[in-house]
Amino acid sequence: xxxxxxxxxxxxxxxxxxxxxxxxxxxxxxxxxxxxxxxxxxxxxxxxxxxxxxxxxxxxxxxxxxxxxxxxxxxxxxxxxxxxxxxxxxxxxxxxxxxxxxxxxxxxxxxxxxxxxxxxxxxxxxxxxxxxxxxxxxxxxxxxxxxxxxxxxxxxxxxxxxxxxxxxxxxxxxxxxxxxxxxxxxxxxxxxxxxxxxxxxxxxxxxxxxxxxxxxxxxxxxxxxxxxxxxxxxxxxxxxxxxxxxxxxxxxxxxxxxxxxxxxxxxxxxxx
Amino acid sequence: xxxxxxxxxxxxxxxxxxxxxxxxxxxxxxxxxxxxxxxxxxxxxxxxxxxxxxxxxxxxxxxxxxxxxxxxxxxxxxxxxxxxxxxxxxxxxxxxxxxxxxxxxxxxxxxxxxxxxxxxxxxxxxxxxxxxxxxxxxxxxxxxxxxxxxxxxxxxxxxxxxxxxxxxxxxxxxxxxxxxxxxxxxxxxxxxxxxxxxxxxxxxxxxxxxxxxxxxxxxxxxxxxxxxxxxxxxxxxxxxxxxxxxxxxxxxxxxxxxxxxxxxxxxxxxxxxxxxxxxxxxxxxxxxxxxxxxxxxxxxxxxxxxxxxxxxxxxxxxxxxxxxxx
Numbered sequence: 001x002x003x004x005x006x007x008x009x010x011x012x013x014x015x016x017x018x019x020x021x022x023x024x025x026x027x028x029x030x031x032x033x034x035x036x037x038x039x040x041x042x043x044x045x046x047x048x049x050x051x052x053x054x055x056x057x058x059x060x061x062x063x064x065x066x067x068x069x070x071x072x073x074x075x076x077x078x079x080x081x082x083x084x085x086x087x088x089x090x091x092x093x094x095x096x097x098x099x100x101x102x103x104x105x106x107x108x109x110x111x112x113x114x115x116x117x118x119x120x121x122x123x124x125x126x127x128x129x130x131x132x133x134x135x136x137x138x139x140x141x142x143x144x145x146x147x148x149x150x151x152x153x154x155x156x157x158x159x160x161x162x163x164x165x166x167x168x169x170x171x172x173x174x175x176x177x178x179x180x181x182x183x184x185x186x187x188x189x190x191x192x193x194x195x196x197x198x199x200x201x202x203x204x205x206x207x208x209x210x211x212x213x214x215x216x217x218x219x220x221x222x223x224x225x226x227x228x229x230x231x232x233x234x235x236x237x238x239x240x241x242x243x244x245x246x247x248x249x250x251x252x253x254x255x256x257x258x259x260x261x262x263x264x265x266x267x268x269x270x271x272x
Numbered sequence: 273x274x275x276x277x278x279x280x281x282x283x284x285x286x287x288x289x290x291x292x293x294x295x296x297x298x299x300x301x302x303x304x305x306x307x308x309x310x311x312x313x314x315x316x317x318x319x320x321x322x323x324x325x326x327x328x329x330x331x332x333x334x335x336x337x338x339x340x341x342x343x344x345x346x347x348x349x350x351x352x353x354x355x356x357x358x359x360x361x362x363x364x365x366x367x368x369x370x371x372x373x374x375x376x377x378x379x380x381x382x383x384x385x386x387x388x389x390x391x392x393x394x395x396x397x398x399x400x401x402x403x404x405x406x407x408x409x410x411x412x413x414x415x416x417x418x419x420x421x422x423x424x425x426x427x428x429x430x431x432x433x434x435x436x437x438x439x440x441x442x443x444x445x446x447x448x449x450x451x452x453x454x455x456x457x458x459x460x461x462x463x464x465x466x467x468x469x470x471x472x473x474x475x476x477x478x479x480x481x482x483x484x485x486x487x488x489x490x491x492x493x494x495x496x497x498x499x500x501x502x503x504x505x506x507x508x509x510x511x512x513x514x515x516x517x518x519x520x521x522x523x524x525x526x527x528x529x530x531x532x533x534x535x536x537x538x539x540x541x542x543x544x545x546x547x548x549x550x551x552x553x554x555x556x557x558x559x560x561x562x563x564x565x566x567x568x569x570x571x572x573x574x575x576x577x578x579x580x581x582x583x584x585x586x587x588x589x590x591x592x593x594x595x596x597x598x
Contacts, residue, residue: 053488077494084488090354091484091539104482105494110475112542135274157493 002029002190003064003079003160005050010059012045018057020046021217027194029160032187034203034210034224035196038237041215043196044085047163050194051082063161077105081159083150085166089138095149096134099125102156117156124155129178143170151179162186164195168202180206200241201251204228212236228252275536277543284550288336291554295332295561296324300568303328331453335560335574336553337462338453338515339525343552344469345511346526347533347544348504351484353415356534359527360394360512363419366523367426368397369516370449374433387461390517394509397422402505451522451575453560465514469507470549477542484539522575524582525552531589555581 005027012020019042027033035043048054050061052068061068063079071079081102089098099121100113107113125134128148138146147170154162162183168176183193184206194211197203203210204224212220212227214236220227233241233252242255297305303323310316311324342360349358349365360366372393376386405418434445447454473480482490483500491497515522533547556574559581563572 048488051492053491073491073496074494077492082492084486084492087489088486090356091350092534093481093485093539097481097538097540098485101482101485101489101493104478107478109479112478 006062011057013057032208033194034207037213041213074105080161082163099152102153124152128152162193280537288554291557296328334456334459335556339556340466340549340553341511341515342525343529343548345508347530361523364423365512366521368393371426371429390513394513448520450573462518473545480541
C-alpha cells in the first residue's frame, strides 16, 4: 500500500520550548528517511505528531493527501504505523499474541483472528528472526528480541507509512542489518519510512535522505550523500566529525577530542 | 505450562455447577445432600423444598453473582491501570461504595436510593484514585499507594458512621462491612449485571487486549482509547456497586482470581473475562458455604474466609509469576 506523507508548517513544542518550527516536508511514496539529532531535540515528539498521537503546536500532517485528523482511528491505523521507543508488558502476553495485535484495525469489532491472521503473524516473526519464539512471554525476551517483536507487529499491521522511534535500540549488528534491509525493502515496495537513530554511518548507508533536528526550531532535510558532511554533523551533535575511507565508501565518525578528559573519572581514580 | 482456553472453560463450567450443588446441599439445618437428591427426583417434602430453593439457592446465586462481578471488576481495573495488582477492594472502590451505602442507610434511605448511593460511592472513589494518581504516569507504586490511602480514608469514614449508628444495628453492619450474604435474598440484579458485563467484555476481548498494551500503542492500533477507558471505568464501578449492595465489602476475589486465570491460561481477555467470572463466582459460592457451615449454627462473614484464602494464595501466585518471567 503506497502512501505519501506531507507536512505543512508543522510546529512541535514541549511546554514553552519550541523544538521544531515550520517543518514542511513532501515525502513521496517510497521515501526512506533517517531522523537524526541530539537527545531531547524532539525526535520522539515529532514522530508522535506525524502519527497523530499528539496534536502539533501548529500546522498539519497529510497522508496520501488527507489531513490525518480527518481519518478515523481504524483507517489511520491501517495507513500509518509507529514503533514506540519503549514497550512494556505488565501481563503475560506471548510474542505471537503481540504480533497478532497488528491485525486489530483490519478486523471487525466482534471478529476473531483467523488462521490466515495467525499465519501472517508467524511469517512476520520469522522475518524478524524470531521463528520458534512465538510462545515466549514478551516479558522474558531480551531488549533486542522485544524490539523485533514490535517491528513484527508493524509488519502484520502493514501500513503505508512506517514511523519508527529508534528501531535499532538494543539490536546487535546482525539484527540491525536485518531491520535496515527490511526498511529498504519496504521503501522499495512504495512504503514511506521515517526512522530516528543515532548512527550517521548507518543513516548514510541505508537511508535515502535525512531529517536533522537541532532542538531550537531549526531543521534540515536533504539527501544523505550531500547533507551529512563533517561540518553539518559537527553542528548537529556539538562534536567534531571526521571522514574515514573504508571498503564501503566514506564514513563519518566523531573525531577524537584533543586533550579530552572526563573530570569525574580522571580526578584521582584508582591506579593513579 | 499454559492450559488451552477450552480446557480451562471445560473445567470451570462444571466446577461452577458443582459448587452451586454443594452450596445448596450443606448448611446449618438438617437438610443435607441426601435430601437435595430427593428433591431432584421429586420425592422431597415442602420443608426441604423451602430450605433448598428459597433459602440456600438464592443465597448461593447471590454469592456466584457477587464473585463473578468482583473478579470481572478486578480484571477490568487491571487493564485500565495496566497493573496486575489493581482490585476494587485494594484501590478503595469497594470502600467508597460501602461508606456511601452506610451513610445512605443511616440517613434512612432504602431500596433504589441505597443502590444509587453505592454506585455514587464506587464512581467517586475510582475517580478520586485516578485523578490523584494521574500525574505523569500510572506507576504501580503511585497507584497502589493512592488506592491504599483512599481505602484507608473510606475505612475511617465508615468507623465514624458506625460510631454514630444505633447500637442495635452494629453487629449486622460490621458483618456486612466484612462481606456477608446473610441479607442477600435477591440475586437477580447482581447476576444480571455480572452476566451482562461478562458477555460484553468477552465480545470486546480483542479490544481489551489492545488496551492492555498501553494507551499510545492502542491508539496506534486504531482503538478509541478515551471512550473505551470511560466505558470500563463506569462498568467497574457498576460491578463493584452491585457486589457491595449484595454482600458488603468482600476482598481478594478481584485480585486473586484474574491473576490465577492469567497464570493458567494466558492474558487473552477472551479467556480471562469468562474464566475470571466463572472462577470468581465459584470461589465465593464455596467460601460462603464454608462461612455458613464451619461453625454452624454460627455464621462467619464470607469476607474473612476470602481473605484467609486470598492472602496466602496471592503471595504464592506472586512468587510463582515472578519466577515464570525469569
